[in-house]
Amino acid sequence: xxxxxxxxxxxxxxxxxxxxxxxxxxxxxxxxxxxxxxxxxxxxxxxxxxxxxxxxxxxxxxxxxxxxxxxxxxxxxxxxxxxxxxxxxxxxxxxxxxxxxxxxxxxxxxxxxxxxxx
Amino acid sequence: xxxxxxxxxxxxxxxxxxxxxxxxxxxxxxxxxxxxxxxxxxxxxxxxxxxxxxxxxxxxxxxxxxxxxxxxxxxxxxxxxxxxxxxxxxxxxxxxxxxxxxxxxxx
Numbered sequence: 001x002x003x004x005x006x007x008x009x010x011x012x013x014x015x016x017x018x019x020x021x022x023x024x025x026x027x028x029x030x031x032x033x034x035x036x037x038x039x040x041x042x043x044x045x046x047x048x049x050x051x052x053x054x055x056x057x058x059x060x061x062x063x064x065x066x067x068x069x070x071x072x073x074x075x076x077x078x079x080x081x082x083x084x085x086x087x088x089x090x091x092x093x094x095x096x097x098x099x100x101x102x103x104x105x106x107x108x109x110x111x112x113x114x115x116x117x118x
Numbered sequence: 119x120x121x122x123x124x125x126x127x128x129x130x131x132x133x134x135x136x137x138x139x140x141x142x143x144x145x146x147x148x149x150x151x152x153x154x155x156x157x158x159x160x161x162x163x164x165x166x167x168x169x170x171x172x173x174x175x176x177x178x179x180x181x182x183x184x185x186x187x188x189x190x191x192x193x194x195x196x197x198x199x200x201x202x203x204x205x206x207x208x209x210x211x212x213x214x215x216x217x218x219x220x221x222x223x224x225x
Contacts, residue, residue, distance in 0.1 A: 047215060102171075105152065105207060110161055
């Protein structure tokens with residue numbers, strides 16, 4: 001069974017940093033691109049970042065470019081999102097989601113809440 | 119960047135109704151589009167991939183169609199468990215983009 005479990009969310013002050021993790025199981029993690037998607041309270045879904053299976057290709061939304069860094073460790077079956085210079089508008093539930101093309105976001109984690117507030 | 123629009127933004131319907139939601143892309147995206155259902159407090163669930171292919175385990179009352187710039191999600195006979203918010207997602211080119219969502223509630 002495919003499972004994605006996010007962790008690392010919490011309350012952080014504006015300008016602060018946080019690192020999210022996503023632990024994957026039930027599939028060959030190293031064969032799939034991975035994604036981060038977020039959802040601000042009461043708002044829609046927003047694609048944040050994608051990373052290819054071997055980390056060769058990385059993409060970001062303009063809203064996080066230069067502040068967030070996506071990475072992965074295929075030996076640990078884990079995906080990460082390093083978030084720096086956090087702003088109030090980064091407050092959201094952050095989901096990791098598997099795949100690209102035919103597998104695009106076919107499985108999601110339960111999400112982890114990031115709150116940026118003083 | 120490709121922009122996604124959805125219509126309507128919300129709708130009220132009754133159990134048994136046929137419901138159609140439209141998603142439009144600002145430029146052609148072939149069939150690189152998925153449809154997702156989200157219930158309050160839960161992660162999204164993929165219903166349709168490649169514009170018209172039904173995700174395994176999803177009831178056959180859900181169907182998708184379209185290619186290029188215009189896509190539709192149809193629920194042939196709305197069931198109580200279908201009241202939710204629906205999103206489309208284009209993954210043809212970066213930055214990927216979700217539509218703003220369509221909330222389906224009970225009339």
